[in-house]
Amino acid sequence: MKSNSNKYKQIQQLISQKKFNESLTCIEKNKKDLSKLDYFFLKSVAHRYLHKYSKALILLSEVNKISPTYGRSYQEFGHNYVKLNNKDMALKSYTRAVRYNPALQASWLGILGLSNADKSLIELADKNIIYLKNLPPELKSVLSFIHEGKLQKADDLCRFFLINSPHHIEAMKLLAIICKKLHVYDDSEFLLESCLEFDPENVDIKIEYIDTLLKRQKYGIALKTARDLYKDNPDKLSCMSILAITLQQTDNQSEAKTLYKKILDIDPNNYQSMVSIGHLYKNIGDIDKSVSMYKKSYNTNRYFGDAYWSLANLKTYSFTDKELNSLEEMVSDEYFQNDEKIYMHFALGKAYEDLKFFDKSFSNYKTGNELKLPNTKFSIDEFNEECKNQIGVCTSDLFEMKNNWGHKSREPIFILGLPRVGSTLIEQILSSHSMVDATHELPNILATSHKLNLRRAQSKSSRYPDILLSLSAPQLKLIGENYINDSEVFREDGQFFIDKMPNNFRHIGLIKLILPNAKIIDIRRSSMSACFSCYKQLFAEGQEFTYSLKNLAYYYNNYVELMDHWNKVLPGQILSINYEDLVQDFDDSVKTILDYCKLPFEQSCIEFYKSKRSVKTPSAQQVRQPIYTSGLDYWKNYEPYLGDLKKYLKY
Structure with missing residues (x-):
């Protein structure tokens, strides 16, 4: 209210x-x-x-x-x-x-x-x-609104200010930040480019610009701009940091690690950079060095919650009694800030889970989720409406009318569904094939949907998915072509590539219109297992539906119903894989996946765990091990606490 x-x-x-x-x-x-x-x-x-x-x-x-x-x-x-x-x-x-x-x-x-x-x-x-x-009063209010999450007010006031002061650089920068927070990245990019026309040497604006380019997946120009900025400002930590982040996001892991270490040489107490280096080691499978950096981080700043959660998120680390006592002491401090407590409660949840103290474990997961929930903006009603709109617009008639209008590429393989249900395993299997490149959880499709929406700030009126009805063949082809081109920076020489953004299930209609020959694999687990796996995961960003059992249940219900719709209007075009079947009948499941993707069998797909590629998801360590079935019904250890989940799940 x-x-x-x-x-x-x-x-x-x-x-x-x-x-x-x-x-x-x-x-x-x-x-x-x-x-x-x-x-x-x-x-x-x-x-x-x-x-x-x-x-x-x-x-x-x-x-x-x-x-x-x-x-x-x-x-x-x-x-x-x-x-x-x-x-x-x-x-x-x-x-x-x-x-x-x-x-x-x-x-x-x-x-x-x-x-x-x-x-x-x-x-x-x-x-x-x-x-x-030095900031005009109106822009002070804009800045305050931004940090209070009042983006509609910030947007309106900033645009009103720019009517009378159209070349005010700080106002343009603030509006660009608002657009970025609203995922309108093209507007943000344009505004920051305009700022740089007036003030080409402004370091803060260049850093915002690089960050926006990364959000828009313009990795080539982002990397060049970051390198140039660092070259011109070799002693500025902020310029080192944005280059290190850009290198990390563009898979230049070794160079990123070198730069982070240089940051630590200059600022030896930079505990955030220690965690970033730990992540780099984790991604390439060097867990001992990863653990060492995470511990170095919390030894530098005992209260930095991300260091403890990063240890827990390895999924293989066992906390010592001393660490557990320290965590318990900090989360019990009523004056200790909640955003750090969130990390610590999730870490304690995992620690007690490993010790099989399921009561204590769930209590901490529950508290962590309850502290996180007020910072999220997920709305069950809005998501229900979104799914209804997709079903109403993306009919069989639409796909028959616009059949093969998009870009004809057969290169992309989309792996989608809920997070934490096995998408990384499918990716690891496929990327072990000599003809397939792994990329990332690419946000391109989500960004395209936002761009098609053309919705300013938080206005309730939207054009997507309705705009799909009016897009022409050349327009659909161009959008598909742009998607293929934007993925190039992550690819090597494979004939096919994987996009494993799980939330893409919400946009299968868009995918099939712009890339009619794309392969789509829907990976799912049993509802209780899938939802609880999400509930005990603290995500780096997004996935805001996961911090409430009720929200998770409603999200899962809508996911099943929307996937039923896609299978109805796109018969035979989506491969559905059940995670439980995959791990219990692994060899046959792998052959089914390869057959669907029209790939010849390769033994390396069965021995996926031998792959040395970088893995950037919470499952990084799990997919470096052979298949195991012990976790299939793991949620049952928590069954007494999952009444709300059972109550609202329909499937």
Whole structure:
């Protein structure tokens, strides 16, 4: 629920007029017109001004439960702790505030006012205060809206500002960031290119530009731009970092590792880079070195949750008693930030799972998911509507009318379904064939659907999938051709290549219109097994439906029904593989997959685990081992806790 804006402004005005008791009365009177977050937040502000700091802190804890990343609540924590003369907690609070919302100038000023802030933090505060002081008030609001996730407001205000100041570089950059967050990457790219026309040496804009190029899969120009930027700024850590990231994403693993190590030579306490190096070792199967880097990271910063989750996510690491005790101590600290606790709860869930303490394991998975859920934007209703629209638009008549209109390439093999159900195993089997290249979970199809949508900000009106009805043969062919060309950077000399983005099942209609000869493999597991496997996985990005058992059940139901539709309107064109059948009758299943892809049999596909290629998914270690069947009914260890999942699943 959103607050009534007039009531909210009325209360704000009372507070600004120092009518604090009157504001509290007004808050209670209009409670039903306020969101829970605003209700508790406004009450906390009023209580602070009334010098009731302990009460204010209790109210802010409620705000934190509702929105763990709301920067303004941490700013209020800081103000209260300053009044209570608790400098350590004040500094932690202000630091968290600007981490979530760098537009909070009062928090940067609060950091400068504390004697316990270190030199690097003071320098960062000075830099940001200068930046914010020079920023027009409208753009300060835009920046704040961006970091609070209010992208519609940010978009509207930024565009309005640009009407009167069309060449304002910072406004164009902020609008580009908004577009990027909304996955409208082509607009973001255009805006940043325009910025660089006016200010070609602006390092911050170039870094945003490279990041956008990576999002658009323009890996060639991204790598060239990143190399040039680093060449011109060899001592800037930000330029080293964006080049290292670009090298990593373009499979230049050795060069990326060298650059990350150089970053550590300059900044030996850069614990994020330690984890990045650990990921590089993990991808190539050097687990001992991977473990060493993850441990080095948490030894540098004990509170860096990603290091612990990265260890757990190896799927083979066993935590020591000392590590478990340390994790338990940190997650029990009520003042410890929730975003780090999320990583730690998932790590504890995996650790206790390995110890067969399933009660403790599920408790931690549940808490991790509950902390993560408020930061997600998945809507069951919107997903239901999306699936209904696909079924309504992509009919047999559409495919008959536009049969073979798209690009005629037979190169792509799409592996899709839910995450964590066996897609990496299928990929490893196929990529072990001499004629097949593995690529990535390519976001190209998702990006194409966003581009076809042409939906500005968060407007409810959309053109996709309806636009598929009006696209001409040349248009469909061009979109397919662009997809093939954009994948080139990841390919070697194979005749075919794999795209294993699981969410592509939502866009099979688009795929078959632009690439009518593409092969599509749908890999699925039994519903309980598939859903629980997702629930206990903390994803690096996306897959926001996985952090609630109810959402998972509804997503799975829609997935089955949408796949039933695709099989009905595209008979015989999709290969469905059941994971349980695959692992129990492996050799025959492999032959079925190869026959469908029109590939001759090769023994290397049976011995897929001998492949030395880089694997970048959570299953990286599992697919380096021979087939095993022990995990098929593993979810049953958690059956007493999965009532909601059973309740809502239909299949």
